[in-house]
Structures are given as structure tokens and as C-alpha cells.
Amino acid sequence: MSEIKSLIEKIQKFNHDRDWEQFHNPKDLAIALNIETSELLELFLWKRGDDVDIEKIKEELADIFTFALNFAGKFDLDVVTIIEEKMEKNAKKYPVEKAKGTSKKYDEL
């Protein structure tokens, strides 16, 4: 089985063992993802970004991946496919010759 599918199955088993699927509707999973990204961001609040606690970063990033994979599992999405499709789309929105060296959004290029 693929590495990512195997992770999704582990996460689903973890939640199934705890009878948590009843809480994990898409809207609340999207809220949970949002909260986790704020917890990651909080590690950088008031800081220049150099003195980070790598152990906390690992934990918060793991939470983000876990909810994102759980979310993908709910909609039976293939993670590799959706990423590659979005990258193709982004490659058109941000062609190298226009986007190189600038952080502007595609509608300002």
C-alpha cells in the first residue's frame, strides 16, 4: 500500500477505536485544521523566526498533517493526485519567466 494511504488508515483506526467519527464532519475537521495551523504559527509569534523549538514544531506539524490526511480520507481523495493537479494549475498561474524572484500574487504579475 502507498505510504500516504497507510498513514490515512492508521489515523482512521485511531479515530475508529475511540468512536470519534461522529465528531469528524468536514466542517469541524476544517476548523480543527485551522486551529492547529494557529498553534504552529504561535511558535513564531513576536519572534524573528530563528529561535524555534523544533520539538514543538514537530508536534504541531504532525497535528496539521493528521487532520489534513483525515480530511482527505473523508472525501476519499488521492493526496498525490490533488497536489500534482494543483501544481500544474499553479505552474500556469505562475509561469517561471513572470514569477521568478517575486512574491506577487498571480493577479498582480
Added chain:
Amino acid sequence: MSEIKSLIEKIQKFNHDRDWEQFHNPKDLAIALNIETSELLELFLWKRGDDVDIEKIKEELADIFTFALNFAGKFDLDVVTIIEEKMEKNAKKYPVEKAKGTSKKYDEL
């Protein structure tokens, strides 16, 4: 190469081609992740969660994975390892016999 490492390399190449590494410091990547999760969440705003646009969901979720993988790449983190370590930790914080069927946080169990 592993499926996830291969995705990270593709993302890094995409950014390298555009000379974007200069913008992708950890703090701004954490901000970007946060913004993307809000865009996913916006798809559910004012809704019950049933009438969702799956194409938009795929795109927003792909953006979240892309920034999370980019972030993991910056710190050279092994995604499978950090998820599995966090799941072990969560298994202790949320033992099945206590956590089953409740959405309470571990400190309220």
C-alpha cells in the same frame, strides 16, 4: 524514493525554479499555511457542510499539503516519523477507555 519525499522534492523544485526560497522562511510558511486553512474553512462558512464544492475542496486541501510539505522540507523532518510519534503521544493522552465516544480535551477527561 518514498512517496512523500518525492512530493517534497517536486515542491522544492517548483519553488527553486521561481527563486522563491528567499521568501519561504519558516514564519511566513506558517502564515501561509494558516491562510490556506482559512480558505478551506471558508468553503463551509454559513453552511451545514453537505453542499460542498468538491473541486474547490481539492484545491484548498492541496495548497495546505503543499505548504505543510514545504515546511517539513525546510526542517528536514520525516513526515511519517513525526506523525507516528504524535500518534503514540496522543494514544497516551487519549486512552481508548477514557476517550471513547467523547470529544473532550485530554485535560478534561
Added chain:
Amino acid sequence: MSEIKSLIEKIQKFNHDRDWEQFHNPKDLAIALNIETSELLELFLWKRGDDVDIEKIKEELADIFTFALNFAGKFDLDVVTIIEEKMEKNAKKYPVEKAKGTSKKYDEL
């Protein structure tokens, strides 16, 4: 003095007493605001929204107002004016006859 200006001055004095202005650049204040809104949102996670803890809501909402007022103070913005100007703009984006009873965004009306 106006009620809102008086609040901003109290908040500025609180921060000045602690020599915190050095941390309160606009970008970090925007991050802080974001984190506080996630903490408010977390009170509703996995819930239908009826069994809320009003004391916690008061505290999180107060934090949001405090950072928003602090932010307004940084840019010397008049809060009443910016709200009224935005409401006028929104009144045009969402004319009553089109927007009544629907939660659609203006570009879908």
C-alpha cells in the same frame, strides 16, 4: 474622549508599562489577532454551538478586541469611520433586494 479612543489609550498604557511596543509590529499583531480568533473558534469545535462556556467566550472576545484596537492604534485609524466606510461599501456589494435571505458572496449574487 470617545469610548473607543479611551480603550485604545488604556491598552497602549498597559503595553507601554511593560515595554511591549518593541514586539508589537503590525505583522505580529495580525498574527496575534489570528491566534486569538482561533482560540475563540476552538470553543465551538466538535460542538453544535449551543453548549458554550460564556465566561471563556468573554475572555477570548476581549482578547480579539484588545489586539484589534491595539492594531487600529498603531495606524492611528478611527474605528467608527473605517467601520462605517466598510458598511457603505458592503451596502453596495450586497444591495437588500439581491442579498436578502441568501448567504452567497457578492460575486455570486
Added chain:
Amino acid sequence: MSEIKSLIEKIQKFNHDRDWEQFHNPKDLAIALNIETSELLELFLWKRGDDVDIEKIKEELADIFTFALNFAGKFDLDVVTIIEEKMEKNAKKYPVEKAKGTSKKYDEL
């Protein structure tokens, strides 16, 4: 009438005219607040914070205040009171002699 109560009434009238109260449950208002703070934050993404578009900042900050005031109105909260109560609490969590010149959280002081 107080400046803030007057703002809340205007916002409530705006929403009532559009029959929007049906969508404005506390959970979705908290989500909306979160989305608006991300839109403010996006103005600073990949930037040092100096080259900001003040007109966009005004609009995003106005949106944040509008949803926060709407939220306060739902729970019939007095904004001045909740802010002052939180400041008293924060004054104890962050006593001047301990908190001066540091951005540490109260539990690390």
C-alpha cells in the same frame, strides 16, 4: 447611547434588512472572524511589514470589528466591560516587574 452600542445597532440593522440573522449563529460568526483575520494577515505575507496597503488594512480591520461587534451583540456582551475585566486579569498574569521587556507567555515568566 454609547459609541459601541450604536455601532452594534447599525450592524444589526444592516443584517436584519438582509434577513441574515438566520446564518449568524455563534459558531459561524467565530469562523467568519477567523477568516477575516487571515485576510488581514495575508496583507503581510512574504513581507517585512513596511510596505503595507493602508486602504486594504482599513477594510480588513473593519471586517474584523464588524464581526466581533456582531458576535458581542449576539451574546449581549458589554464590550468595554469584557475588555476591562480581561485587562485586570492580564495585569495579574503579567505583572510589570516580571513582564517588562519580554515577550514570554505568563507560564514561562
